[in-house]
Amino acid sequence: MCTLILSATIVLMTAQATSNSLKEKTGSKLVLENHQGDNNISAESVALLSGLDSVSRINRVAIGTAYPADFSLVTYVDSGDTSNLTITLHAYDNTETDGLFAEEKYRLLEGTPITEKRGGVIIDSILAEANGLSIGDMLTFRTETGANTSGKIVGIFFSGMERQQENSVMSAYRIENQIFVDHGIFASLFTSYDFSRLSVYAADPDALTTLHQQIESMLGESISITTSDALYQQIQAPLKQIIRITSLILTLIVTTAIIVISLLLCMWMRTRKKEMAVLISLGVSKLDLFLQAITESLFLLYLAIMGAITCSSLFLNKLMNNLFPSDSLIGMANIRLEGQHILMLIVMGSAIVLLTVGISVSPALWASPRDTFSRVEG
Numbered sequence: 001m002c003t004l005i006l007s008a009t010i011v012l013m014t015a016q017a018t019s020n021s022l023k024e025k026t027g028s029k030l031v032l033e034n035h036q037g038d039n040n041i042s043a044e045s046v047a048l049l050s051g052l053d054s055v056s057r058i059n060r061v062a063i064g065t066a067y068p069a070d071f072s073l074v075t076y077v078d079s080g081d082t083s084n085l086t087i088t089l090h091a092y093d094n095t096e097t098d099g100l101f102a103e104e105k106y107r108l109l110e111g112t113p114i115t116e117k118r119g120g121v122i123i124d125s126i127l128a129e130a131n132g133l134s135i136g137d138m139l140t141f142r143t144e145t146g147a148n149t150s151g152k153i154v155g156i157f158f159s160g161m162e163r164q165q166e167n168s169v170m171s172a173y174r175i176e177n178q179i180f181v182d183h184g185i186f187a188s189l190f191t192s193y194d195f196s197r198l199s200v201y202a203a204d205p206d207a208l209t210t211l212h213q214q215i216e217s218m219l220g221e222s223i224s225i226t227t228s229d230a231l232y233q234q235i236q237a238p239l240k241q242i243i244r245i246t247s248l249i250l251t252l253i254v255t256t257a258i259i260v261i262s263l264l265l266c267m268w269m270r271t272r273k274k275e276m277a278v279l280i281s282l283g284v285s286k287l288d289l290f291l292q293a294i295t296e297s298l299f300l301l302y303l304a305i306m307g308a309i310t311c312s313s314l315f316l317n318k319l320m321n322n323l324f325p326s327d328s329l330i331g332m333a334n335i336r337l338e339g340q341h342i343l344m345l346i347v348m349g350s351a352i353v354l355l356t357v358g359i360s361v362s363p364a365l366w367a368s369p370r371d372t373f374s375r376v377e378g
Helices: 002-025 043-050 125-131 183-189 205-222 230-271 273-281 286-323 339-366 369-377
Strands: 029-034 055-068 087-092 107-111 121-124 138-142 148-158 178-182 197-202 223-228
Touching (some): 002 230, 002 286, 029 205, 043 055, 043 197, 055 183, 087 183, 121 125, 125 148, 138 183, 148 178, 178 183, 197 205, 230 339, 286 339
Parallel strands (some): 121 148
Antiparallel strands (some): 029 223, 055 087, 055 138, 055 197, 107 148, 121 178, 138 148
């Protein structure tokens, strides 16, 4: 019985731990965008959202245009229009988790993405080839107001759609002239700016609906909010099913254990009624007899736990391989016997022993010695 309880406990606790660890890793989020596509989500709104307990982090996105100061942009249009003389800057906190790179529309050929800890500039491979640029080179941008700043190239990307664009497309809208920068570089050019898009990551994906309602009441209807938790729901569905089934099995095992052990102890105590009556008549307290029964049962529990640990250590992997496919989440979770599983078994086993001993011993302890002797001798 201990082996069954231990095995079910291992599966249940592993599934729960896997479920909790996936809550952050699946990146469940709410995507906030301005209907006009402009930088219209204020920094004050971002500060308010960051203060919510259910928000783990925010990936901010801002868009702006700038003039190339020390490199040439890619264009096939002979026009002096501003949109044909500028490049488009996309400021991100993290390009790896959101945007065109995360959606795999842009592919990083070399270098590293922009993250909260590592900034820089990411440019298109055709722009890099046209200007003889490589990883580690510096690019300088300037604005109409005279502000200028430089950033180091940390990545070079490729879309695959560059050659399919019409030659009539202005430079600011061409893929080759889309440049990704960190917010430090962007802030050096635009001292005061808002954001066009926010990816608000939830600490608990199950609370996304509540978070959606909170943000909607804070920002109003001018901002569109999209829920992005498909991966979490897809992964959580089989885990929740495993947790429900394992919890039911564990409940049935514990219930069966209580019933069977209670019956066995009742049979055992029936054979010892005379012994207990004699001890009580000799002055041994009922508490001492109860503690003696507990001690004897706990010793047997200890032996059963040692046997369960041995069996689980030897046969746990084979059992899990037969129950769960190797490509399932539980199959890949590297299930192994840990101290917390043994501790849970000890706690549950001790609770079962206390309950069953109390049920079986109480009739003998509460009966008077005279009644016990009369029943035994009669």
